[in-house]
Amino acid sequence: MLIPVLIIAIMIGMLILGLLRPPLTVIIPLLGIYIILMLIPYIIPNLTINQYLSIKYIVIPIIGLVIGYGMSILINKYMSIDVRSLFKLNQGQKTVSKRPRKITNKQKSEKKPGIKPEDLDKIIPKSIDDLRLGITTNEALGSWIEYYDGWTDTIISVSRRFIDIKDSTEIISKEALFLSRIRQYENKALSLGLTLKEESAFKKQRQRRSRSKSNEDKLIVYVKPEDVTTDLMTTAQLMSGYVEEFNNIVEKLIRDKEISQYMINSQILVLYIDGIPRKFVTLHKES
C-alpha cells in the first residue's frame, strides 16, 4: 500500500515541478534517478523489493511533468499569469530583465544635468578637442571617422552615403507632406466612403511582448504615423540645407583634379563633422 502512495506523491511533485518549468538541467537528472530506481528489478532480476517497482510506473511521473509543463504554458499564454511568479520563483525572468535595467541606469546618469568638479577635467579638454575639430553641438548625423585604403574607395563610399541620405530625406519630405495634410485627406476620403487605416495590426501584437520595459527606456518604439509628423517635418527642413552642403562637397571631391592627384595612392581617414565629410586625413605609409 505504501508504494502507490509514494508514486502518486511523486506524480504530484513532478506536476508542480512541471508548473515551474525548470531548465532541462534540473529535469533530466531527476528523471534519470527515477528511471534507474524503477529499472532495478530488470538490472538485478533476483532482487524483488516490491511489485510496484516496475516499468509500468515509470510513465506516471513523466505524465505528471508533461501535464504540469503544459498547464504552465497554457496558463501563461491565455490567462497571462506566470505560474512561476506565484511560487515566487521567477529567477528566470530576473536574468531577462537585467539588461534593460542596466541601460536605464546609463541613460539616467546621462540625463543628470549637474556637473561634478572631477568631470570638468574631462569636459574641458573635450570641448577644446571639439572646437579644434569644428564640431558644433553634435548636430545632424553627428561626427565620426571612416578609414579607406585608397581614394577610389573613399569617393565611392562618400557618394553612396550621400545618395542614401538624399533618398531618405526625399522620402521623409514626401511623407511629412502627406501626413501633415492627413485631416484634409481624411475628410475627402470620408465623403467617398473610405477611411484611413494603418496597414496592419502588427504593431499592437508586438507591443505586448515587451511590456516589461517602460516606454522611455525602449530603443525600439512603435508610433502612430500621425505622431511622427512633426519629427518628419523638422527632419525635412533641417536636412535640406545639409543635403545641399553635402552635395557641394561630393561635387568638389569628384571634379577637383588637384585633390584626386594628391590623394591617389594614400590611405585615408575621412572625418565626418556634423554628418558632413569635411576633412580627409592622408596617412603616410611607412617605408
Add this chain to the structure above:
Amino acid sequence: MKVLLRFKDLNSLVKYLNEDLNKLLVAKKILEEEVNKESLVDIIEIRNNNVIIQRERITEIKGILDELDNRINAINSLLEEIRDEFNDSNYAGIVLLEFNNGIPKRVLLSQPLTLSEVP
C-alpha cells in the same frame, strides 16, 4: 536636436547599422595606432569651396575617439535590442532611425496609412 533617417524595412536598417559599426571599428583601430605613433599627417579640408591642406600631428584629431566610442556603443545597443525583439524577422513599414544630438539613439516603427472602406 533630432533628425531621422528613413529605411524601407528593418533588414535594411540592420544592414546599414552593421556596415557602419564595422567602418567605425576599423577606423578606431587605425586612428588609435596612428595616435600612438604620433604620426604626421596631411589634413585636406574643403572650406567654402576652397581646398586647404595642412600638415599636422594626428593627435590634433584624437578628440574624435570619444565620439567614436559613443557611437559604437549606441549602435551596439540598437542592434542588440533589434535582435532581442525581432530575432531575424523583418518589419516592413515605416522604419526610422532617430539621431539625438548626432548619436543614433532610437528606432521608430510605424505603419503606413492606407485607404479602406468604412466598416
